[in-house]
Amino acid sequence: MNDYILALDQGTSSSRALIFDRRGETVALAQREFAQHYPNPGWVEHDAAEIWDTELAVARECLEKAHLAGKDIAALAITNQRETTVLWDRVTGEPIAPAIVWQDRRTTKRVEALEAEGFEALVAGKTGLRLDPYFSATKIEWMLDHVPGARERAQKGEILFGTIDAWLIWKLTKGSLHATDITNASRTLLCDLRSGQWDDELLDIFRIPAGILPEIIPSSRVAGYADPEWFGAAIPIAGVAGDQQAAAFGEACFHPGTVKNTYGTGGFLLMNIGKEPRASVSRLITTAAYRIEDAPASYALEGSVFVAGAVVQWLRDEMGFVKRAKDIEPLARSVKDAGGVYFVPAFTGLGAPHWDPDARGCLIGLTRGTTRAHIARAALEAIAFQSAEVLEAMARDALHPVRELRADGGAAANDLLMQFQADITGVPVIRPAQTETTALGAAYLAGLAVGFWQNVEEIEALWRADRVFEPAMSADQRGFLLNQWTRAVGRARKWN
Numbered sequence: 466m467n468d469y470i471l472a473l474d475q476g477t478s479s480s481r482a483l484i485f486d487r488r489g490e491t492v493a494l495a496q497r498e499f500a501q502h503y504p505n506p507g508w509v510e511h512d513a514a515e516i517w518d519t520e521l522a523v524a525r526e527c528l529e530k531a532h533l534a535g536k537d538i539a540a541l542a543i544t545n546q547r548e549t550t551v552l553w554d555r556v557t558g559e560p561i562a563p564a565i566v567w568q569d570r571r572t573t574k575r576v577e578a579l580e581a582e583g584f585e586a587l588v589a590g591k592t593g594l595r596l597d598p599y600f601s602a603t604k605i606e607w608m609l610d611h612v613p614g615a616r617e618r619a620q621k622g623e624i625l626f627g628t629i630d631a632w633l634i635w636k637l638t639k640g641s642l643h644a645t646d647i648t649n650a651s652r653t654l655l656c657d658l659r660s661g662q663w664d665d666e667l668l669d670i671f672r673i674p675a676g677i678l679p680e681i682i683p684s685s686r687v688a689g690y691a692d693p694e695w696f697g698a699a700i701p702i703a704g705v706a707g708d709q710q711a712a713a714f715g716e717a718c719f720h721p722g723t724v725k726n727t728y729g730t731g732g733f734l735l736m737n738i739g740k741e742p743r744a745s746v747s748r749l750i751t752t753a754a755y756r757i758e759d760a761p762a763s764y765a766l767e768g769s770v771f772v773a774g775a776v777v778q779w780l781r782d783e784m785g786f787v788k789r790a791k792d793i794e795p796l797a798r799s800v801k802d803a804g805g806v807y808f809v810p811a812f813t814g815l816g817a818p819h820w821d822p823d824a825r826g827c828l829i830g831l832t833r834g835t836t837r838a839h840i841a842r843a844a845l846e847a848i849a850f851q852s853a854e855v856l857e858a859m860a861r862d863a864l865h866p867v868r869e870l871r872a873d874g875g876a877a878a879n880d881l882l883m884q885f886q887a888d889i890t891g892v893p894v895i896r897p898a899q900t901e902t903t904a905l906g907a908a909y910l911a912g913l914a915v916g917f918w919q920n921v922e923e924i925e926a927l928w929r930a931d932r933v934f935e936p937a938m939s940a941d942q943r944g945f946l947l948n949q950w951t952r953a954v955g956r957a958r959k960w961n
């Protein structure tokens with residue numbers, strides 16, 4: 466009996482692999498960080514070959530740790546950092562250039578030109594997204610225009626494009642499958658959200674030849690098999706989803722109105738809005754949440770906060786405030802509040818709901834009495850303030866009342882942050898017992914496709930809360946702090 470699912474979780478800062486049992490419990494976990502490259506201001510690159518090497522290594526390590534072999538695995542799941550763009554040679558399977566990461570801002574000018582040409586409404590109407598350098602389309606275009614010979618080779622069918630899911634699928638199947646799932650496709654600016662297919666008009670606007678694109682597949686279906694060379698057996702690849710959609714699935718956000726926030730490098734709030742891809746009226750985006758086999762897709766409203774846990778990383782690595790990310794909590798707790806300090810960590814511009822690629826980080830309210838502890842506390846509060854702005858926008862969309870916020874990701878371990886999040890939104894924040902929701906969500910999608918789990922009701926029954934953080938701040942205090950935050954954001958905007 467194959468009693469386990471192996472999930473590959475390819476994140477922005479590390480490659481991970483996890484094995485889950487039928488109760489959704491983690492049996493083994495392996496993780497490796499890989500190099501981040503910042504060759505120019507605002508640029509962020511990864512080496513796609515290193516991504517594949519580290520992902521394969523952690524998957525094998527995970528099997529070893531669990532004393533399992535490929536034949537014990539019922540299905541393989543893939544979940545990944547989204548939008549990050551890889552172009553590779555169809556024959557050699559080698560990347561033709563460094564992968565351009567979702568955080569990369571190099572195409573800001575091109576996006577402004579497209580806006581000036583009046584494409585914003587058309588693009589948003591079809592894709593549910595916004596014209597922003599965040600998404601894949603202008604990254605693909607940039608590579609085709611800047612890597613010598615790339616555009617000609619792409620026209621001749623020699624080059625393939627994929628987000629990280631497609632890249633891993635291609636590698637796992639040794640080039641027999643060039644496919645991406647609908648949740649990843651819906652992040653490219655090239656996919657019509659209603660039809661779930663690539664759109665010719667969008668391809669024309671972004672000057673992208675159709676021949677480089679992968680086939681779009683559901684998030685839950687046996688799409689192909691990992692070659693036996695990798696794990697000693699041909700394992701079905703049965704679940705694929707972008708990491709934020711996978712986390713929403715792992716948090717059992719199956720009903721319209723359920724919302725989760727994943728506090729990783731960035732912060733990503735997704736609200737399930739059901740089977741109709743309605744547009745946001747408050748500067749959020751609409752995205753595919755999941756599609757199981759041939760059933761209609763479910764959609765979500767999303768607000769992406771570009772810098773969340775990354776602000777803690779920055780205080781650790783660049784400022785030397787702490788040795789480990791978790792040390793930020795005792796440091797921040799050593800003062801009773803942020804002492805009037807506000808920290809807008811707009812290192813790579815601001816995402817939802819501001820969408821300002823030219824915003825830059827700003828620390829304001831400093832006095833002679835300001836200490837590292839105040840700044841640490843302001844950094845944690847900034848993660849919560851940014852998430853609160855998104856939640857407020859979701860409430861303004863008024864599709865569904867927000868009753869609770871399900872929290873996961875590395876920084877959700879921070880109790881001070883969780884409590885401040887509840888205080889500043891006035892909504893209970895619930896941390897689940899199983900916090901590996903991203904990998905788990907992908908595992909659920911894979912398990913559903915192979916009959917490991919029968920239906921979403923069975924999965925919903927597995928979800929358990931660890932702790933509920935109830936709002937405890939007065940409405941006056943909340944209003945004051947939110948107002949100060951808004952003023953601070955005003956100082957950070959349009960700086961570049």
Ligand SMILES: Nc1ncnc2c1ncn2[C@@H]1O[C@H](COP(=O)(O)OP(=O)(O)O)[C@@H](O)[C@H]1O
Pocket residue numbers: 476477478479728729730731773774775776777778790791792793794874875876877878879
């Ligand atoms: N206790 C903590 N308090 C605040 N931030 C934390 C804590 N632990 C980890 N982080 C932050 O969370 C992020 C890692 O979370 P993770 O979910 O693994 O991210 P990703 O999937 O984006 O790589 C890092 O940016 C780190 O700084």
Ligand SMILES: O=P(O)(O)OC[C@H](O)CO
Pocket residue numbers: 475476477478545546547548567707708709729730731769
């Ligand atoms: O790698 P993460 O967890 O920070 O997620 C990145 C997102 O998918 C980018 O859209």
